[in-house]
Amino acid sequence: MKAKKLELADFKLKSVSVEFRYDTAYLLWDKAGALWSNLKPYFPDLKNIETNPNLTSFRAGDNYQLHVELDKSHITAFHTKLNDVIEPFENFLTTVRKTLEIKSYNRLGFRAIYEKTSNSREESFNIFDSVHSLPYPQGKFFNIDGKIYNPELSYRWEDDKFGLRVLINTPEKSVRFDAPIDIDELKSIDVKKYFVTVDLDYYTKAPTTPGQIKLSEWVKQIIHFINRDSNDLIGI
Amino acid sequence: MTETNIIQFDSYKTGTDNVTQLVAQIKDETEEKSYETAPPMDTASIYSNAGAVTSHISRALVLLEEGKVYLSNAIAASSNNDEIDSDNEVQHFYALLPELFCCRDIGDGFGAIINAIYNAITNQLDSDILTLGQLNKISQLVIRLQSEPFLEIDQAIELIIELEDTDLNIKPQHLEQITGILSGE
Numbered sequence: 001m002k003a004k005k006l007e008l009a010d011f012k013l014k015s016v017s018v019e020f021r022y023d024t025a026y027l028l029w030d031k032a033g034a035l036w037s038n039l040k041p042y043f044p045d046l047k048n049i050e051t052n053p054n055l056t057s058f059r060a061g062d063n064y065q066l067h068v069e070l071d072k073s074h075i076t077a078f079h080t081k082l083n084d085v086i087e088p089f090e091n092f093l094t095t096v097r098k099t100l101e102i103k104s105y106n107r108l109g110f111r112a113i114y115e116k117t118s119n120s121r122e123e124s125f126n127i128f129d130s131v132h133s134l135p136y137p138q139g140k141f142f143n144i145d146g147k148i149y150n151p152e153l154s155y156r157w158e159d160d161k162f163g164l165r166v167l168i169n170t171p172e173k174s175v176r177f178d179a180p181i182d183i184d185e186l187k188s189i190d191v192k193k194y195f196v197t198v199d200l201d202y203y204t205k206a207p208t209t210p211g212q213i214k215l216s217e218w219v220k221q222i223i224h225f226i227n228r229d230s231n232d233l234i235g236i
Numbered sequence: 237m238t239e240t241n242i243i244q245f246d247s248y249k250t251g252t253d254n255v256t257q258l259v260a261q262i263k264d265e266t267e268e269k270s271y272e273t274a275p276p277m278d279t280a281s282i283y284s285n286a287g288a289v290t291s292h293i294s295r296a297l298v299l300l301e302e303g304k305v306y307l308s309n310a311i312a313a314s315s316n317n318d319e320i321d322s323d324n325e326v327q328h329f330y331a332l333l334p335e336l337f338c339c340r341d342i343g344d345g346f347g348a349i350i351n352a353i354y355n356a357i358t359n360q361l362d363s364d365i366l367t368l369g370q371l372n373k374i375s376q377l378v379i380r381l382q383s384e385p386f387l388e389i390d391q392a393i394e395l396i397i398e399l400e401d402t403d404l405n406i407k408p409q410h411l412e413q414i415t416g417i418l419s420g421e
Binding site for chain 1: 274275276277279281282283285293342343345383384385386387388391
């Protein structure tokens with residue numbers, strides 16, 4: 001049975017990221033400490049996750065992951081709303097750009113991942129099928145009289161300046177935690193969860209300079225595109 | 237990345253036993269390296285829908301385009317020694333500047349340059365028309381703002397110094413009088 005056709009509003013925003021790529025910024029080797037010191041006023045609860053000469057990775061509270069490499073950086077926000085990330089994202093990009101003296105961006109990308117939980121693989125398939133019906137085979141093939149599970153649709157929508165990569169899939173995730181026996185407050189977890197995700201990645205295809213980019217203005221525009229066009233473009 | 241084996245039989249044709257085997261690596265033409273060959277992005281296409289969410293950047297780009305046309309006409313007229321036409325076009329451009337200044341929340345660099353151009357023209361037109369060199373420099377600044385409206389203030393200051401080097405006075409009128417009053421002169 002086909003599920004009712006969904007809209008993006010039926011999905012929950014799981015994460016949103018901005019990534020920017022640039023020519024190799026060797027200053028990272030000299031200024032990694034200064035970089036994260038400069039970021040601390042904007043992200044007071046920074047915690048180092050990983051540090052090596054070519055990569056520094058931090059977490060800020062329960063909401064942000066920040067990642068700076070020699071030739072790209074990104075910030076990801078979880079458990080948030082689109083409009084709430086604009087200022088933190090702008091602060092991150094501006095600080096990295098100024099500290100590492102980045103002169104141009106080879107690529108800018110904005111990615112939003114939405115998800116909807118389902119109760120089973122079959123329900124995930126029905127949700128996916130209601131969004132994008134594909135020509136599924138019927139009968140016995142490879143000696144399997146089977147069903148379709150975990151369908152996936154991926155494509156790029158591009159012109160010479162911008163692109164949008166769309167990915168709709170049905171991941172399954174297992175969470176297992178064996179709690180220590182002697183800690184009453186913790187309980188073991190063994191759950192399997194099913195999802196339908198919509199992954200939108202909007203990016204530039206041509207170089208840009210910092211003078212051309214005000215991230216807050218660009219992100220606000222992308223949010224407008226998502227709200228305006230998602231239901232028509234990706235059939236959702 | 238997909239690998240394709242290509243076996244070349246040139247040597248076989250000539251009767252030798254050597255067969256040249258070429259392995260061609262066909263890289264997927266993803267967006268990964270598109271920036272290497274793509275021309276630089278034009279700013280107007282980045283903010284083509286900015287008016288839907290915020291008005292100033294869209295409006296500023298429209299005004300700058302309009303201003304660029306007036307300045308181009310002024311330069312052409314000045315090159316033909318037509319001072320009246322040139323001044324006429326400058327007046328049209330000058331009339332755009334207050335509204336451009338209203339868009340100064342785009343950035344400190346933007347506001348500083350617009351302010352400098354406004355003061356420069358105000359001060360110059362009190363006594364004389366703009367020279368060809370001055371018109372060219374103002375036009376360069378407008379084109380630069382069109383391309384990079386979010387210039388940092390230190391970059392803007394360098395450009396304003398270049399404007400001053402064309403013998404334009406970028407200080408606001410009556411500044412000296414005000415500073416004199418404030419210093420008790």
